[in-house]
Amino acid sequence: PVCVCFCVNPRVVCFFKSLCVCVSLNPCVCVFLWLVLKCLQARYRAKVFYTHAGCTLVALNPFQPVPDLYSLDVMKEYHCAPQPQESKPHIFIVAEEAYRNVQGQVEPVNQSLVVSGESGAGKTWTSRCLMKYYATVAASSSLMKSQDTVERIEKRVLDSNPIMEAFGNACTLRNSNSSRFGKYIQLQLNRSQLLVGASVQTYLLEKTRVAGQPVNERNFHIFYQMMTGGSDEQRREWKMSHDQHFAWLPNAEKTLEEDCFDETVEAMVHLGINAEKQGHIFRILAGLLQLGNVIFCSAMDESQPCDLEEKSKDFMHRCASLLCVPVEELQTCLRVRTLRAGKQSALFKPCSLADCSVRRDCLAKVIYAQLFEWLVTFINDSICADNSTWCNFIGLLDVYGFECFQFNNLEQLCINYANEKLQQHFVAHYLKAQQEEYVSEGLEWSFVKYQDNQGCLDLIEGIPTGVFSLLNEECLLNRASDAKQFRVRLEKELSDNGSMSWDKFSKQPHFTVAHYAGKVSYQIEGMMEKNKDPVPPELIHLLQKSENPLLHQLFADRDPVGQGTRGLRQVVTVVSKFKNSLENLMKILHSTTPHYTRCIKPNTDCRPLTFKKEEVIMQLEACGIVETIHISRRMCSLKKNSVAVSLSDRVYLPPAAVRSWLVRRAVRRWHRAAIVLQRSWRKWRVSRSPAEDLQEAMPTELDPILRARGSVQLSSIQEPVMVRGWPMGLALASAPTITVSMTATGFQKMMSVMACLNGHCFRSGDYKVETNQFKQGVASIRAQPRGSIKLHYQRSPLLYADLHPDHKRDGVTGLNQILLFLWHKLHY
Numbered sequence: 001p002v003c004v005c006f007c008v009n010p011r012v013v014c015f016f017k018s019l020c021v022c023v024s025l026n027p028c029v030c031v032f033l034w035l036v037l038k039c040l041q042a043r044y045r046a047k048v049f050y051t052h053a054g055c056t057l058v059a060l061n062p063f064q065p066v067p068d069l070y071s072l073d074v075m076k077e078y079h080c081a082p083q084p085q086e087s088k089p090h091i092f093i094v095a096e097e098a099y100r101n102v103q104g105q106v107e108p109v110n111q112s113l114v115v116s117g118e119s120g121a122g123k124t125w126t127s128r129c130l131m132k133y134y135a136t137v138a139a140s141s142s143l144m145k146s147q148d149t150v151e152r153i154e155k156r157v158l159d160s161n162p163i164m165e166a167f168g169n170a171c172t173l174r175n176s177n178s179s180r181f182g183k184y185i186q187l188q189l190n191r192s193q194l195l196v197g198a199s200v201q202t203y204l205l206e207k208t209r210v211a212g213q214p215v216n217e218r219n220f221h222i223f224y225q226m227m228t229g230g231s232d233e234q235r236r237e238w239k240m241s242h243d244q245h246f247a248w249l250p251n252a253e254k255t256l257e258e259d260c261f262d263e264t265v266e267a268m269v270h271l272g273i274n275a276e277k278q279g280h281i282f283r284i285l286a287g288l289l290q291l292g293n294v295i296f297c298s299a300m301d302e303s304q305p306c307d308l309e310e311k312s313k314d315f316m317h318r319c320a321s322l323l324c325v326p327v328e329e330l331q332t333c334l335r336v337r338t339l340r341a342g343k344q345s346a347l348f349k350p351c352s353l354a355d356c357s358v359r360r361d362c363l364a365k366v367i368y369a370q371l372f373e374w375l376v377t378f379i380n381d382s383i384c385a386d387n388s389t390w391c392n393f394i395g396l397l398d399v400y401g402f403e404c405f406q407f408n409n410l411e412q413l414c415i416n417y418a419n420e421k422l423q424q425h426f427v428a429h430y431l432k433a434q435q436e437e438y439v440s441e442g443l444e445w446s447f448v449k450y451q452d453n454q455g456c457l458d459l460i461e462g463i464p465t466g467v468f469s470l471l472n473e474e475c476l477l478n479r480a481s482d483a484k485q486f487r488v489r490l491e492k493e494l495s496d497n498g499s500m501s502w503d504k505f506s507k508q509p510h511f512t513v514a515h516y517a518g519k520v521s522y523q524i525e526g527m528m529e530k531n532k533d534p535v536p537p538e539l540i541h542l543l544q545k546s547e548n549p550l551l552h553q554l555f556a557d558r559d560p561v562g563q564g565t566r567g568l569r570q571v572v573t574v575v576s577k578f579k580n581s582l583e584n585l586m587k588i589l590h591s592t593t594p595h596y597t598r599c600i601k602p603n604t605d606c607r608p609l610t611f612k613k614e615e616v617i618m619q620l621e622a623c624g625i626v627e628t629i630h631i632s633r634r635m636c637s638l639k640k641n642s643v644a645v646s647l648s649d650r651v652y653l654p655p656a657a658v659r660s661w662l663v664r665r666a667v668r669r670w671h672r673a674a675i676v677l678q679r680s681w682r683k684w685r686v687s688r689s690p691a692e693d694l695q696e697a698m699p700t701e702l703d704p705i706l707r708a709r710g711s712v713q714l715s716s717i718q719e720p721v722m723v724r725g726w727p728m729g730l731a732l733a734s735a736p737t738i739t740v741s742m743t744a745t746g747f748q749k750m751m752s753v754m755a756c757l758n759g760h761c762f763r764s765g766d767y768k769v770e771t772n773q774f775k776q777g778v779a780s781i782r783a784q785p786r787g788s789i790k791l792h793y794q795r796s797p798l799l800y801a802d803l804h805p806d807h808k809r810d811g812v813t814g815l816n817q818i819l820l821f822l823w824h825k826l827h828y
Ligand SMILES: Nc1ncnc2c1ncn2[C@@H]1O[C@H](COP(=O)(O)OP(=O)(O)OP(=O)(O)O)[C@@H](O)[C@H]1O
Pocket: 061, 062, 063, 064, 065, 066, 117, 118, 119, 120, 121, 122, 123, 124, 125, 126, 175, 177, 178, 179, 180, 399, 400, 401, 599
């Protein structure tokens, strides 16, 4: 059935579909997207959620539990299958393929499973499924008798999930269990490929959430778990009465299945976080909640520190008691800045009202972030195997997807930068490597064009004038940051980079980056402060005095003023830390065999079995799926000498009846489209006078300029031969061979040339045609044995027909323009 789709000129489909998103795309990309979209939609309706697309597995989120999709029996089925790739697409195929690569010691032996997608698409779910799979099939204890037999190490590895999710996930507008950090989990395998340990690396926790939650979103799950799951005794210990309202716990009335305190505590116990340590952790968290209720008010005397609202005094006491720090000192360091002049003397300056709140929030953020880091280290200590016991690993990367909100700041810049890096890895590794391999195998292969995002990466990470470098420079200067000034600096340094632009009419200082997945505007206000992420030294001093052993431990080694070894200020900015950790990750990815899973969110409301085409198509375009399928399709057509097989090979369509209905419906539409096209074509022809037509189509004399644009000059034969390529192009559009030329304008032209030459003085075999698909037209025709013959094209009488259809990314070009022209003629 897919072949039927390919028989129609993609541009026609494009034109008639006229989806606004499609029109802005390259027509060939557009038709691919549309086809993929249709296949995915049909499969989703038939409750088939996994689809192979080239080397990538596309996972559609069902938003409801699917019985028996991930059961032990299904795991066994894939694990024991002689050829898992031949089975129905499933995440377990990816898992098994990676596992067998390790078993087979195929270089690079270590594997990385990259799971990407936007928030709520199903990355965490998928990662959990993968971990369960390995914990079952590679269990080092008892093998696969029942889920319960998964013993110690496997259980501990799995138990890291509820803890990390409790502390690092939150309910957002887009996902009720949204991971607010990125993670790379390394599953360690011994010589017999059994799971003997694991380690977790986390990236960029969204710590601002602890002290401020976007409207209609929530704080991290752990706080709500404590509220709903804590016993009366615990609540007393946490100074958390049943009727107390917490400013930092919005939407507490919402009940979520993620609010499972018992599960978190049980997992903590399994990982060795004993009752005493748990007590320290929960008291710290309870202290933060009390801190969030503290509100400052202006002092009567401006030279004095801000006052506390009456109720806040009590909250401040509770907070100090839970954090085990002296209450006076806590109050002072939130309200008074200490200025050091030299080593001995110190000046005390009351903070402004706004500064007091900033310090309060800063205290909460630094404590929470440090606690999260400690938890990750603890988990690693508990599940990491001794280096001597493991030799290979399978890594699972679950990273935040591309983000574009109304207001974007440093967090989005970092997240989108990470996505650019991963996209580059995907493109470089898969698209380039695959294509080079095909060429080296001697396959007649023309390179598929792909979006190179190096320009965008240079813009962000370039040294010394990338956005990150300039941001860091501002931080080192240690002066009050000015957003407008910084914007001017950016413009001065980076206006040459094509990925950077500015909205001239916007009043807010900002810059816009053209990412591979779309343009994002970042506001500059606050960006430098976020990058510095300063913590007042007084706060660190205070926490180092805490009598809560855990809190004390969290800050014991921290230098409050950030002094380097030679006494220089050492500013480790957010972006430099993030860039470093990402570079390390990329090194790991480059040294492993990658497997890509693209999770797709079929609708934004998280409604079960609801497929919104517009939303899916955006995600498909953003994740480079089209290029992947394109290569596979071309590869299959080369190998099997038939076109359009790969989609039907790899995309499993729904049962017979549905499939034929879909095809018939599609054919009817295309038939109607073709009739409209024919009619408008005839009308257009009639509207032109024959003389006009002939004059342009058949120039009597070939002057040099005209000849350069459009005629055939056969050097061994004196007489020039003209090739009328334009009508042929359209005629060929309906022939089956056009399937190959969907992205190959050169091939299309070659076909028309061959057809024309056949009508002239050549016998077949007299010539050999070579094409270069990236240049417009035919590269050369070699006559044998008469030497090289140059071929030129005749200028088309049709407006726009000479334009190469896919050079501009946006805008409609080439044949689409003809069609638009006709359409306008027809309708207006
Ligand atoms: N395969 C699946 N079967 C059933 N439900 C699923 C599946 N995948 C995802 N879901 C549902 O979708 C929700 C969102 O998935 P998940 O939390 O994995 O998204 P995510 O991509 O990790 O999002 P974020 O980036 O915000 O963390 C899950 O809580 C679950 O309800």
